[in-house]
Amino acid sequence: xxxxxxxxxxxxxxxxxxRKPKQNKKKKGCFINCGSKCxxxxxxxxxxxxxxxxxxxxxxxxxxxxxxxxxxGAKGGNFAIFSDENLHINAHFIxxxxxxxxxxxxxxxxxxxxxxxxxxxLAAKTVSKWDDEVDSLVVRWDGExxxxxxxxxxxxxxxxxxxxxxxxxxxxxNSVRVTVEGLLELDVKVTPIGEKENKVHNYQLPENxxxxxxxxxxxxxxxxxxxxxxLGKTYRPDYVSPVKKGVPMPMMGGEDKYxxxxxxxxxxxxxxxRRPSGAETTALVSQY
Numbered sequence: 457x458x459x460x461x462x463x464x465x466x467x468x469x470x471x472x473x474x475r476k477p478k479q480n481k482k483k484k485g486c487f488i489n490c491g492s493k494c495x496x497x498x499x500x501x502x503x504x505x506x507x508x509x510x511x512x513x514x515x516x517x518x519x520x521x522x523x524x525x526x527x528x529g530a531k532g533g534n535f536a537i538f539s540d541e542n543l544h545i546n547a548h549f550i551x552x553x554x555x556x557x558x559x560x561x562x563x564x565x566x567x568x569x570x571x572x573x574x575x576x577x578l579a580a581k582t583v584s585k586w587d588d589e590v591d592s593l594v595v596r597w598d599g600e601x602x603x604x605x606x607x608x609x610x611x612x613x614x615x616x617x618x619x620x621x622x623x624x625x626x627x628x629x630n631s632v633r634v635t636v637e638g639l640l641e642l643d644v645k646v647t648p649i650g651e652k653e654n655k656v657h658n659y660q661l662p663e664n665x666x667x668x669x670x671x672x673x674x675x676x677x678x679x680x681x682x683x684x685x686x687l688g689k690t691y692r693p694d695y696v697s698p699v700k701k702g703v704p705m706p707m708m709g710g711e712d713k714y715x716x717x718x719x720x721x722x723x724x725x726x727x728x729x730r731r732p733s734g735a736e737t738t739a740l741v742s743q744y
Contacts, residue, residue: 460494472498476610476624501626501633503643509674511537511547511687514657515564517708519690520676523697525708527686531560536714536724538688541680543639544570544722544729545688548579550667554660561659563649563669568719571639572618573732574598575720578634578644580668586648591629592668593646597621604632641675684726686714 468474468486477483484498505512508520518524529535531551538545551562566579577596586592595602597614604612604623611624619637626633630646648666649659661667679691686708689695699706713726722729 459490460492461488461490464494466494466496468496469498476501476626501643502631503645503671503673505671505673507673509676509687510672511564511674512671513563514561515547515549517687517690519687519695519697521690521695521697523690523699523701523706525697525699525706527708527710528559529562529711531562533711534716534719534721535711536685536688536716536722536727538674538676538683538685539722539724539727539729540683540688541728542571542678543636543676544727545674545685546570546716546719546721548719550669552659552661552667554658561657563667564672565669566719567644567670567672569634569636569640570720570722570729570731571636574621576621576623576634576636577719578632578670580646580670583648583666583668584664586650586666586668589629593630593632593644595623595632639677641677643673645671647671682728684714684728686710 466488472484472486475486477485485501487497487499489495489497504510506518508518508522510518516524516526529549531549531553533549534546535549536544537547546568547564548566549562550565551560553560566577569576575598579594581592581594583592595604602612604625606625606628611622613620613622619639622635624633625631626643633641633643635641646668648668649661654661676691681693683689683691690697699708714724716724722731
């Protein structure tokens with residue numbers, strides 16, 4: 457469009473000469489910012505679990521205010537982690553409750569991203585034994601499973617009524633970057649609970665389930681001041697975090713405010729997103 461970059465040529469920095477480095481997956485890629493800055497910069501193409509908008513581990517968030525906190529949720533539960541006028545994101549939690557523990561250990565197994573009349577789902581498959589080279593990520597667009605190519609640009613894209621959606625691989629398997637034009641960008645990786653991690657934390661997980669889950673980092677655009685959700689509210693300009701800072705596991709409550717009846721429900725006690733009038737929610741046919 458006719459923005460700050462209109463008819464300009466940008467050159468990638470020498471330390472990240474290509475957009476999608478294929479030889480060394482750990483190298484940064486060249487990112488072209490066609491916004492107000494109009495510049496080419498180097499950025500990592502994987503989720504940074506310590507960066508703003510991160511959702512990783514069991515599950516640990518880093519809010520838009522930079523404050524880290526934990527949100528337990530519940531095994532088998534679905535919670536709105538983001539809800540604004542034009543975008544709603546739910547997370548499905550898997551978990552385990554070892555003998556003698558009063559609460560579940562939980563991880564995010566699936567995300568449902570809802571906007572306009574569409575729904576994009578990202579989920580980790582249930583796998584008994586983990587293999588880094590086997591793709592365990594499921595992507596669904598309006599209820600239909602889509603395959604993400606592994607060759608060429610290694611991306612899948614679709615033009616909706618309002619905006620373009622792109623899902624591109626950032627590794628050969630289990631790692632993608634999702635861009636929803638004008639709304640958000642997120643990096644997602646499927647990862648298991650390893651044997652060592654299981655023993656250290658005493659999760660007591662069964663041997664026939666790797667508890668594959670998602671590590672995610674969100675970058676939101678065009679937010680309103682009324683944005684809600686476990687993560688979303690931390691982007692409000694007047695937000696003051698209630699969690700105790702300086703403790704090993706600062707806890708954030710709100711399960712009652714953000715609980716949804718299903719992965720694809722946009723209804724909760726604090727949710728603000730509403731589907732456009734007359735929109736068909738075709739994604740409701742699938743459920744994890």
